[in-house]
Amino acid sequence: MPRSKSDDKRSAIINAATRAIVTQGLSAPTAGIAKEAGVANGSLFTYFETKSALFNAVYLELKTEMATAASHGFREGDELREQFFRVWQNWMNWALSFPEKRRALAQLDVSDEITPATRAAAHGAMTQVTALLEQVRAIGSLQRAPMNFVLTLMNAVAEATMNLIAQEPTNAKRHSRVGFDALWRMMT
Amino acid sequence: MPRSKSDDKRSAIINAATRAIVTQGLSAPTAGIAKEAGVANGSLFTYFETKSALFNAVYLELKTEMATAASHGFREGDELREQFFRVWQNWMNWALSFPEKRRALAQLDVSDEITPATRAAAHGAMTQVTALLEQVRAIGSLQRAPMNFVLTLMNAVAEATMNLIAQEPTNAKRHSRVGFDALWRMMT
Amino acid sequence: MPRSKSDDKRSAIINAATRAIVTQGLSAPTAGIAKEAGVANGSLFTYFETKSALFNAVYLELKTEMATAASHGFREGDELREQFFRVWQNWMNWALSFPEKRRALAQLDVSDEITPATRAAAHGAMTQVTALLEQVRAIGSLQRAPMNFVLTLMNAVAEATMNLIAQEPTNAKRHSRVGFDALWRMMT
Amino acid sequence: MPRSKSDDKRSAIINAATRAIVTQGLSAPTAGIAKEAGVANGSLFTYFETKSALFNAVYLELKTEMATAASHGFREGDELREQFFRVWQNWMNWALSFPEKRRALAQLDVSDEITPATRAAAHGAMTQVTALLEQVRAIGSLQRAPMNFVLTLMNAVAEATMNLIAQEPTNAKRHSRVGFDALWRMMT
DNA sequence: GATGAATGAGGATTCATTCAT
DNA sequence: AATGAATGAATCCTCATTCAT
Numbered sequence: 001m002p003r004s005k006s007d008d009k010r011s012a013i014i015n016a017a018t019r020a021i022v023t024q025g026l027s028a029p030t031a032g033i034a035k036e037a038g039v040a041n042g043s044l045f046t047y048f049e050t051k052s053a054l055f056n057a058v059y060l061e062l063k064t065e066m067a068t069a070a071s072h073g074f075r076e077g078d079e080l081r082e083q084f085f086r087v088w089q090n091w092m093n094w095a096l097s098f099p100e101k102r103r104a105l106a107q108l109d110v111s112d113e114i115t116p117a118t119r120a121a122a123h124g125a126m127t128q129v130t131a132l133l134e135q136v137r138a139i140g141s142l143q144r145a146p147m148n149f150v151l152t153l154m155n156a157v158a159e160a161t162m163n164l165i166a167q168e169p170t171n172a173k174r175h176s177r178v179g180f181d182a183l184w185r186m187m188t
Numbered sequence: 189m190p191r192s193k194s195d196d197k198r199s200a201i202i203n204a205a206t207r208a209i210v211t212q213g214l215s216a217p218t219a220g221i222a223k224e225a226g227v228a229n230g231s232l233f234t235y236f237e238t239k240s241a242l243f244n245a246v247y248l249e250l251k252t253e254m255a256t257a258a259s260h261g262f263r264e265g266d267e268l269r270e271q272f273f274r275v276w277q278n279w280m281n282w283a284l285s286f287p288e289k290r291r292a293l294a295q296l297d298v299s300d301e302i303t304p305a306t307r308a309a310a311h312g313a314m315t316q317v318t319a320l321l322e323q324v325r326a327i328g329s330l331q332r333a334p335m336n337f338v339l340t341l342m343n344a345v346a347e348a349t350m351n352l353i354a355q356e357p358t359n360a361k362r363h364s365r366v367g368f369d370a371l372w373r374m375m376t
Numbered sequence: 377m378p379r380s381k382s383d384d385k386r387s388a389i390i391n392a393a394t395r396a397i398v399t400q401g402l403s404a405p406t407a408g409i410a411k412e413a414g415v416a417n418g419s420l421f422t423y424f425e426t427k428s429a430l431f432n433a434v435y436l437e438l439k440t441e442m443a444t445a446a447s448h449g450f451r452e453g454d455e456l457r458e459q460f461f462r463v464w465q466n467w468m469n470w471a472l473s474f475p476e477k478r479r480a481l482a483q484l485d486v487s488d489e490i491t492p493a494t495r496a497a498a499h500g501a502m503t504q505v506t507a508l509l510e511q512v513r514a515i516g517s518l519q520r521a522p523m524n525f526v527l528t529l530m531n532a533v534a535e536a537t538m539n540l541i542a543q544e545p546t547n548a549k550r551h552s553r554v555g556f557d558a559l560w561r562m563m564t
Numbered sequence: 565m566p567r568s569k570s571d572d573k574r575s576a577i578i579n580a581a582t583r584a585i586v587t588q589g590l591s592a593p594t595a596g597i598a599k600e601a602g603v604a605n606g607s608l609f610t611y612f613e614t615k616s617a618l619f620n621a622v623y624l625e626l627k628t629e630m631a632t633a634a635s636h637g638f639r640e641g642d643e644l645r646e647q648f649f650r651v652w653q654n655w656m657n658w659a660l661s662f663p664e665k666r667r668a669l670a671q672l673d674v675s676d677e678i679t680p681a682t683r684a685a686a687h688g689a690m691t692q693v694t695a696l697l698e699q700v701r702a703i704g705s706l707q708r709a710p711m712n713f714v715l716t717l718m719n720a721v722a723e724a725t726m727n728l729i730a731q732e733p734t735n736a737k738r739h740s741r742v743g744f745d746a747l748w749r750m751m752t
Numbered sequence: 753g754a755t756g757a758a759t760g761a762g763g764a765t766t767c768a769t770t771c772a773t
Numbered sequence: 774a775a776t777g778a779a780t781g782a783a784t785c786c787t788c789a790t791t792c793a794t
Contacts, residue, residue, distance in 0.1 A: 006774090025300060027215075029767060040776040042770080051768065110298045112213060141373065145366055149352050153370065156344030164337050178333055182341065185329065186374040191757050191793055217784060228759045233786065382753090401676055403591075405788060416755040418791080427789065486674045488589060517749065521742055525728050529746065532720030540713050554709055558717065561705065562750035567772055567778050593763060604780045609765065759791075763784105770780075 010047050012037040017058050021104040026055065026111055056118040059108040062101050063122035069094035071128040080139075084132055085180055088158075092176040095162040096169060102162060140188040150187070157183045198235050200225040205246050209292040214243065214299055244306040247296045250289050251310040257282040259316040268327075272320055273368055276346075280364040283350040284357060290350055328376040338375070345371045386423050388413040393434050397480040402431065402487055432494040435484040438477050439498035445470040447504040456515075460508055461556055464534075468552040471538040472545060478538060516564040526563070533559040574611050576601040581622050585668040590619065590675055620682040623672040626665050627686035633658035635692040644703075648696055649744055652722075656740040659726040660733060666726060704752040714751070721747045 016037035020028035030051050034041040048054035070091045075083065095102040108114055123130070130151070137143060137150050161179030165172045204225035208216035218239050222229040236242035258279040263271065283290040296302055311318070318339070325331060325338050349367030353360045392413035396404035406427050410417040424430035446467040451459065471478040484490055499506070506527070513519060513526050537555030541548045580601035584592035594615050598605040612618035634655040639647065659666040672678055687694070694715070701707060701714050725743030729736045 030769085031767070041768090042777060043775055045769065046774065107298075110295075142366075142370065145370075146352070149348055149366075152348040152351065153345060156348060157341060157374075160337055160340040160344060163340065164334070178330075178337075182330065182333075182374045186345075186370045191755090193757065197757095215784095218786085219784075229785090230760060230787080231758055234757060239785070406790085407788070417789090418756060419754055421790065422753065483674075486671075518742075518746065521746075522728070525724055525742075528724040528727065529721060532724060533717060533750075536713055536716040536720060539716065540710070554706075554713075558706065558709075558750045562721075562746045567776090569778065573778095591763095594765085595763075605764090606766080606781060607779055610778060615764065755792105755794085757791105757793090759789100761789100762787085764786100766784085767782095768780100770778105771776105772778090773776085 009037070009039055009043070013039065013044055013047055013054065014058050014061055017054055018062065018101055018104045021055075021058070021107055022100045026107065026113060030054075052113055055108060055111075055113045056115060058104065059114050060118055060122055060125075062105045062108075064125040065101070066091070066094055066105065067122075067125040067129060074128065080132075080135055081184070084136055084184075087129055087132060088180045088183075089176060091158060092161065092165060092172070092179075095158075096165055096172055099166055102166075106159060136187055142187055153186065154183060157186070193235065197225070197227055197231070201227065201232055201235055201242065202246050202249055205242055206250065206289055206292045209243075209246070209295055210288045214295065214301060218242075240301055243296060243299075243301045244303060246292065247302050248306055248310050248313075250293045250296075252313040253289070254279070254282055254293065255313040255317060262316065268320075268323055269372070272324055272372075275317055275320060276368045276371075277364060279346060280349065280353060280360070280367075283346075284353055284360055287354055290354075294347060324375055330375055341374065342371060345374070385413070385415055385419070389415065389420055389423055389430065390434050390437055393430055394438065394477055394480045397431075397434070397483055398476045402483065402489060406430075428489055431484060431487075431489045432491060434480065435490050436494055436498050436501075438481045438484075440501040441477070442467070442470055442481065443498075443501040443505060450504060456508075456511055457560070460512055460560075463505055463508060464556045464559075465552060467534060468537065468541060468548070468555075472541055472548055475542055478542075482535060512563055518563055529562065530559060533562070569611065573601070573603055573607070577603065577608055577611055577618065578622050578625055581618055582626065582665055582668045585619075585622070585671055586664045590671065590677060594618075616677055619672060619675075619677045620679060622668065623678050624682055624686055624689075626669045626672075628689040629665070630655070630658055630669065631686075631689040631693060638692065644696075644699055645748070648700055648748075651693055651696060652744045652747075653740060655722060656725065656729060656736070656743075660729055660736055663730055666730075670723060700751055706751055717750065718747060721750070 013033065016033045017028075020033045020036060024032070030044055031041045033054075034044040037044070044054070048057060070087050072090050073086060075086075078086075130147075133150065133154060134147065137145070137147065142150050157179055161175060164175045164179070168175065201221065204221045205216075208221045208224060212220075218232055219229045221242075222232040225232070232242070236245060258275050260278050261274060263274075266274075318335075321338060321342060322335065325333070325335065330338050345367055349363060352363045352367070356363065389409065392409045393404075396409045396412060400408070406420055407417045409430075410420040413420070420430070424433060446463050448466050449462060451462075454462075506523075509526060509530060510523065513521075513523065518526050518529075533555055537551060540551045540555070544551065577597065580597045581592075584597045584600060588596070594608055595605045597618075598608040601608070608618070612621060634651050636654050637650060639650075642650070694711075697714065697718060698711065701709070701711065706714050706717075721743055725739060728739045728743070732739065
């Protein structure tokens with residue numbers, strides 16, 4: 001699936017948009033994003049039809065990256081809690097390593113800019129994580145709660161934990177643990 | 189003695205803004221809000237210096253109203269879980285009764301339009317709730333976690349639960365219970 | 377000729393307008409002028425039909441005051457140059473004593489806010505000065521130049537001299553003399 | 565290689581602004597200026613950052629043009645009065661040929677829209693004229709007066725003369741002479 | 753008459769998007 | 774494809790003036 005145009009430029013624009021979202025919010029002018037990406041403002045629109053399309057692409061990109069990071073080092077055989085914790089740790093690590101990406105993602109998530117289609121696609125990238133979560137749910141107290149609800153809770157606890165870590169990176173490990181334990185308690 | 193600034197008009201503007209935020213987001217034009225409120229667009233600015241000031245006022249108003257609703261029927265003597273659950277139920281009821289207010293509040297909460305001062309003031313209105321949460325925390329597993337973190341978690345679970353309820357109001361009661369139990373498990 | 381309403385308020389508004397013009401130019405909001413004058417913004421319009429009317433009134437008032445000041449101590453018998461110089465000195469003194477009034481007057485003079493009628497009325501207040509100027513002109517090199525032209529020149533030299541004095545009040549007397557001599561040379 | 569900013573458009577805007585200033589004053593809407601110039605209202609701002617910047621550019625342009633016109637046909641060897649008179653005539657001619665430019669310039673000059681920097685730059689364009697004036701001053705009665713004062717006087721006499729000419733263009737030549745003689749008398 | 757809230761037209765500027773080069 | 778000028782709708786806010794009290 002060769003993508004015409006330049007992948008580099010596409011990436012540059014997405015990265016610039018990520019930074020812009022963090023510093024200026026979703027109202028960041030496309031002109032600024034283009035400049036930051038080192039391309040002409042008009043060029044931005046050869047890569048993304050509209051500003052909204054760009055933001056959806058950013059969302060998908062970041063979410064996918066995050067999911068990939070989270071699934072890293074996944075081992076089939078391990079015990080469920082073990083596996084889940086590993087995912088959790090990967091997740092927190094990613095958030096710690098790329099604070100801007102995380103914040104941009106959070107902003108996009110609550111915006112109404114992201115279409116259902118994009119959300120679905122992003123959900124697809126999370127399969128691995130979702131599957132795991134599904135297993136956890138199946139054995140715990142939230143068996144009868146809708147998966148969506150559980151997913152939201154997990155996201156919320158993760159988000160809160162990330163904030164904690166971002167505020168006090170020194171105790172990243174401990175905070176991560178606290179968040180995980182809370183989540184686990186809630187689910188089991 | 190001229191017309192004095194009318195509370196009715198102020199309220200009308202705040203209500204109109206609330207609705208506008210829900211349907212159009214924070215970029216809703218002030219002109220539309222004014223029209224919806226039945227006042228001239230210029231009048232909006234005699235009640236609120238800027239659009240931002242209006243949004244802060246909306247936030248404060250809604251948060252205060254929510255907190256008041258949550259604290260309703262508070263009884264000193266009751267057992268902690270009982271008290272906390274009552275607050276929770278009040279909260280969920282309010283969200284069910286005023287879905288628009290709830291959604292507007294959520295949108296404002298994640299926006300960067302709300303100043304720290306406003307957030308502080310809003311926090312002040314939540315004293316009753318916060319105090320209760322503090323007691324719960326003190327006896328549970330999150331004793332050593334920062335209050336802010338716990339507060340965020342509570343908000344998140346509440347928010348998720350409200351969404352669930354909003355989607356399926358028929359089972360409001362059950363959903364409310366599920367959410368509360370999850371929260372309680374997490375905290376204790 | 378009893379003027380109804382309060383003369384005090386009228387004066388207060390005119391004074392406030394004078395100050396406002398100096399600090400903010402002719403675009404100074406009427407609301408600010410009213411506040412500065414200690415009256416309600418609506419009241420301004422019971423004293424002056426429109427903002428433009430107010431400015432015309434200010435102009436007339438200031439010009440009249442200036443003319444009165446200039447004519448002070450006029451003595452019929454004196455030699456022409458003597459008389460003219462006395463007027464000139466009075467004029468410069470007034471400018472030195474009321475720098476704000478002078479500057480407001482200058483601003484109004486070049487604006488197109490002042491109607492011909494007002495200018496005519498103001499001209500009327502200058503009779504004494506004009507008459508004197510007329511005599512000077514009659515005997516000098518500008519005999520055949522239109523009176524209006526001569527009047528403009530006199531104003532211009534006066535204005536320039538006032539600026540000089542305003543910049544360096546210490547040498548007010550000398551500057552005044554320099555200006556007068558230049559004017560006299562030009563006219564004779 | 566996209567369209568590059570066109571000098572024509574820039575000029576068109578400046579010309580339109582010049583006309584607008586004459587007919588409507590400095591409060592002339594930018595939209596009108598743009599339309600008159602045959603560009604979209606937004607385009608005005610790709611050529612000039614702000615309305616104020618536009619006015620400063622107009623001022624600089626007109627003043628420079630005027631200075632250039634005045635210096636035309638300058639001959640080193642001629643007698644001082646001769647040289648000065650030639651400049652004066654050029655100046656009056658320019659004013660007669662471009663009455664709108666002259667009036668716009670006069671309006672801008674008295675406004676507080678023009679920054680000191682712009683005034684300095686404009687002054688730079690007048691070097692030739694200023695130098696001549698300096699020489700005249702050096703030999704006359706205003707030797708000890710500050711150059712600025714003398715410059716103001718010259719401008720004032722010129723302005724008054726231009727008005728006279730504008731009112732009665734038939735006698736342009738005679739009026740020009742009258743004005744010059746008056747100025748010369750004042751300075752020598 | 754006095755007050756100050758109410759009005760709504762007006763205006764500078766921004767910005768997503770298009771298009772000539 | 775790349776560029777950046779061109780476009781013009783959209784928007785917040787101001788302010789002279791009116792009017793209910």
